[in-house]
Amino acid sequence: MIAFVGLVIGVVAGLVLQPTVPVSLQPYLPIAVVAALDALFGGLRAKLDGMFDDRVFLVSFLSNVVVAALIVFLGDQLGVGSQLSTAVVVVLGIRIFSNAAAIRRHIFKA
């Protein structure tokens, strides 16, 4: 519940402050957001599975973000930036879908 409140607070803060992203961060922010979303869905599923651990959640959240950004950065340096970015997004999307399916099975039992 507190987490949900935190999410709402973050959204409101983003809407109110409307900061501009520094140029150096701009290519990585969307990937980081998707990776964080994947971690969030994974945590939600773990919670519903009864296997939630906050430490695990924290570490996975941060590591997802860092690894995704690193992969994109590496891809940019190698010259395959857009392809690697696409690949990362695809994989994260797959994981989000599977986590969402598990959550759906938990909640709706269907």
Place this chain on the structure above:
Amino acid sequence: MGEPKDSNEPERAEPGPEVTAPSTASGDAPPNDEAEHDAAEHDDATTTADAPPPEPKSPDDAPGDEDPDRPDTADEPEESGAVDPTAAESRPEPTSAPEAERPDDDAPAPAHHVAHHAAHREPREQPPSAASTGGLRGWSGLRTLLRPRLNTSQLIVAVLCAALGFALIVQVHQNQSDNLSSLRQSDLVRLLDDVTQRTQTLEKEQSELTTTRDKLKSSSGSQQAAIDLATQRAEVQGILSGRLPAEGTGIRLTIKQGTQVVGAATMFNVLEELRNAGAEAVQVNGVRLVASSWFEVHGDTLVADGQPLASPYVWTAIGDPDTLAPALGIPGGALAAVRNTGATAEVTTPKKVEVTATREPGTPQYATPKPAATGSGS
């Protein structure tokens, strides 16, 4: 306890990082489990296993409602005194786990577990609506999830969620506001090439259109110039030919006839003198005098261009008064001849004189315009 846990892990591995970690952690837990009932990281769901055997939870009691039974487990992610964490974990996946779980029962307090399992088997075998298996099932599970709890882990999770929400909104805003700055170099180069090509096409079209416009403008401009020139010439010709009234500086000459009729030649002399002095428009008594004008005397009446004139004859001539007036007054000139006939002549130089009489120029009967000479024509 290690192996049964490992057998569980393949199922856990697929769901995601958070799920795999606890299962590995649970692998570490078993030594403790036998010692204490408080393992570090298991759910309320797992604690349900520890509820006294004679109290299988009512099917409607979601595992999450276990909290009242176990004060330790007020924090959901923390202490679950799961005696058999594996058994508890297996509950979320009853379809796959149960068989794997049964061997587990031997490792920790076997009798304890057997009793537990025996007790819990029935709830499990009840209709699927019995959400008493491990994990949070159904809407009650969601309700459990949403129950507010204040502890460090929840705060950490809340902070992370806030960061996620913030970054999400920022990225959405960024995406809406400015597209170009977030593109990669290769994309930008491609975009630049497209734009450059389009620019070249448009510039070519623009130069073509400019040429066309200039051509049209110049033709119409020359046409306009020709029209202006023709208008100007028409005015000049009109004044000179007597078609248009004119005004300007000049003189007014009044000749009062005496007893003798002023002769036609005398009158014509005056006209010639005026012309020699640069008069541009001349009229007498309302008759415009032009190149083809003539004077005649019919009996006693002076006739000019077929119109009879009566004394006093008022001449109006437009020109330079300082030239016209002295020219008329030359000794032995036009006015002298007029005075010789006994008439009086008086010259005035008003500031502005108007020659209002007009005549329509007639079409030449015999003369035709000579074609423009090309080279040395005769």
